[in-house]
Every structure is written in structure tokens, then in C-alpha cells.
Amino acid sequence: MKYFIATALTLGLAAAAAAPASLQKRVAGSITLYPNANFGGAGTTINFNINEATCVASTLPSDIDNQASSVRLSAEHAGFNCRLMDTQNCVVGATGESTWFFDVNVPDLSNADYGLDNRASSVWCGPV
């Protein structure tokens, strides 16, 4: 009986030691910001390959900064979510506002659920 318990413990420890690498989430995707609602106008795409919550765009190019009215993800419900901040560097605080975390396309950022039309200046994404 002792032999079996020791074996089980050994196997258990081996599995635990291997767990961090095998459980680590890494997700690759992209988010595209459009200047008009319903994905209208020339999109600006931000690609990412991340294993934790990351400010994937601390600033935005001048042709989309404070102009985004809709956003499309590389895939919906695909193991990551994003949020848009109205500040640079993904700062959310007393003066910073942001959208909710979303893992779906948002055709109209003026919708009350998001309320960040023409205001996004940085983008945060993370695995879920």
C-alpha cells in the first residue's frame, strides 16, 4: 500500500510541476478599429500574441485616435477580450473612461453599453 501511495504522490508532483506551462493561456488575434459605425471607413488593425492582460496599443495612429466608431475582432468568443480606453497607455482612473470588456464585434461605439464613440486612444486585450 505504501508503494502505491508513494507512486501516486510522485505522479501528482510531476503533474503539478508541469502544470504552469500546460495551463498557460496564450492567444493570438487582432482588433480592427473603424472611423465610422458598422465597420465603415479604412480600418486600423492591431495584432497581438499575448499570454496575459496587455496594453496592445498604448497610443493609436493619428488617423484613428479619438475617431473610432466601431471595432471588429479577428474572431468572436475566441478566448480573448478587449476594451478601449479614452486615455493613452490604457490608464483607467479618476479621469479615464473605458468600455466594458467585450469579446464580440461592436458595430456602434456610441451605443450606451459602450459610450466611447470617437474617444478611444488605447486598447487593452487579454486571454479569458
Ligand SMILES: [Ca+2]
Ligand atoms: Ca468616428
